[in-house]
Amino acid sequence: EETLELDWGEQRIPLTLRLSVQADEIHFDYRRCPPALTAPLNCTRAITCVASYFPLFCLLHESGPLLVNHGSLEVIRVTTQPGTVVDATAPYPVCAGNVETSQRLCDLVWLALGRLLPQRLPGLSAATMNNLTLGNARLDPPFSYYETCGGGHGGGPRGPGVDGQQVAMTNTRNTPAEIMETYFPLRLWRYALRPQSGGGGLHPGGRGILREIEVLEDCQAALLASLRQWGPQGREGGGTGEPGRDCWIDTEGHVFPIAPPWNGALPGGSRLIVETPGGGGWGLPS
Secondary structure, three states: OEEEOOOOOOOOEEEOOEEEEOOOOEEEEOOOOOEOOOOOOOOOHHHHHHHHHHHHHHHHHHHOOOOOOHHHHOOEEEEOOOOEOOEOOOOOOOHHHHHHHHHHHHHHHHHHHHHHOOOOOOOOOOOOOOEEEEEEOOOOOOEEEEEOOOEOOOOEOOEOOOOOEOOOOOOOOOOOHHHHHHHOOEEEEEEEEOOOOOOOOOEOOOOOEEEEEEEOOOEEEEEEOOOOOOOOOOEOOOOOOOOOEEEEEOOOOOEEEEOOOEEEEEOOOOEEEEEOOOOOOEOOOO
16 A cells, blocks of 8 residues: 555545466556545546556566567556546546656555565655746746656665656656756756765665756746655665655745645745655665
């Protein structure tokens, strides 16, 4: 069982998986997951299927070249209940289900696979896209800026976790400071690896990212992210990675913590700071 942190004012949402591995079939059973939500946290069945395949193919790829095609999918069965948070139908919203809930499902699969192969799997990673949007439609010209931000990978049996990279389905690239500052009323003050954010262990987790952006004009801001209440779990005695934390600072230096999912107005000259989670560690320290 995993917990969906993005409660949008409601109780924490449990995500439950029963994983069965047999000689000719691997079965992912999500039928115990709760009903679909009015908040945009729901997944379509297609997203749930992909989130199930991805960790499995990562593991199988160690054995040699792997072709993801119909033949490789024939032995995988995914069972969902229509109308639930992992198989939403109209009119339930699914925006954050694609970018955040899908990653909670990946972690759920990693946890289940860890019961079968504890010595082969790494600690959990910073499985959140850290979706940041900034914009102002009233400016001339108006602007709209959107980015995602990576975090730390979990340490594994072969070595420490990688620092500051996208995890799982987050395949967007870094936004260069020169591009941001040329085309948008924004200034990048800091872009660095977050110190001591990876979980400890024989093979520590990777470090998250620290990003500090000044808005040069009044704008609306929104941050859609998770793993802010707890960090990615370690494995085989490794420590938990640091959870993310976020805030904004006004022109007089007052600090206002942010609890995603968050949106608000930022006055020109204020700064937004996003600190993403580090990865979980692997193994007891030597």
